[in-house]
Amino acid sequence: MLSVEDALALVLSLAPPPQAETVALADALGRVLADDAVSRMTQPPFDAAAMDGYALRAADLPGPLDIVGEAAAGRPWGGTLAAGQAVRIFTGAPVPAGADLVVMQEDALREGGRLRITGARGNAHIRKRGNDFAEGDRVPAGRRLGAADLALLAAMNVPRLSVARRPVVAVLAGGDELVPPGAQPAAGQIISSNDIAVAALARAAGAEARILPLARDTEDSLRARFAQAQGADLIVTIGGASVGDHDLIGKVAQDLGMEPAFHRIAMRPGKPLMAGRLGRGAVLGLPGNPVSAIVTAVLFMQPLLRRMQGDAAAVPPVCRGVLGIDLPPEGSRQHYLRASLAQTAQGPEITPFADQDSARLTVMAAADALLIRPPGDPARQRGDSVSYLPLPR
């Protein structure tokens, strides 16, 4: 069976190159830069005061000095400081030519137009021109933009950005036992939850997600849903991927022309995972068990969607921590155990929940992380160093 690593490489290879569109800076949170953004400013554009106080020449310490003017943010003092002179200055104001020191007002004594320095603290309190960034500096393509990136790009005076178009995801859940939240389930029926979770995970990865009406366990119903999904960059099916008589997804997708990349992987939960190409889009078939659907969406769907946007950080890095309990040896599939994280003096401590049933949503919802155990991992003791993947809220 295919390893998780090889399966992920195949899934990522299904991503076409991202397409760019232009958005306003204020609308760009969470978007991925399609082109380098180039600064049109140098910051600070001038040597700037970092404190409220007085600008002067260090050679003139401790004074007394003549106060010859005032510089405020947005209102520079235009002269050049001569020996024995000081300028009243406020945070953010350009430091006058000739001055090489700003003394905080707490360290100075003003008497009319005269100034004495009572204690200089060895810090010039001047932010040098360009100490943050220079005109022509770049924020690189592939960067997913957070709030601080937006602030940086605003300061760089870049009001519009070229970002990757959001991939469109069609979420296709199905099964005769399923009804949507709010409906009255008949005997033998349950509420569909996977489509909600998978659409939420797709949106968290920057995609636009459309949840299709629930399919029935017939080829006709599935075909109709695939037709409704046309035009999507990615169709994510949920359930019907296993070996049962009603597990039709793989068959229908292949009848419609899907070229399968794989349909089983050495992973737990999530063995019946399917991926392939259908027309210009990709198909990912997630297993129906609710925990399996969420875990495989985190491990495969989200990286694929990020890759479709050209995100340089498409695959989240694995973290290291210490194990909170003893564990028995593993089987032949890579195991992702739902776990809680605690911060200790030794670093993060990760403790898997006792019940790892792939249908229990309460355990999945309580998990902070997935503990990763490789195939054939021997028994582990409390305190051993282990790998895990954090699960963001």
Ligand SMILES: Nc1nc2c(c(=O)[nH]1)N[C@H]1C(S)=C(S)[C@@H](COP(=O)(O)OP(=O)(O)OC[C@H]3O[C@@H](n4cnc5c(N)ncnc54)[C@H](O)[C@@H]3O)O[C@H]1N2
């Ligand atoms: N004989 C075998 N049986 C099963 C195997 C196997 O290898 N041999 N694999 C098991 C594993 S592992 C998993 S995972 C499941 C996956 O099966 P399917 O992908 O075909 O999923 P379904 O049979 O359609 O559903 C499984 C389970 O999940 C519930 N479900 C499905 N969709 C939703 C939804 N949208 N919301 C909430 N719950 C959903 C469904 O009711 C079933 O209880 O197969 C095992 N069997």
Ligand code: MOO
């Ligand atoms: O893969 Mo199933 O996903 O083990 O529950």
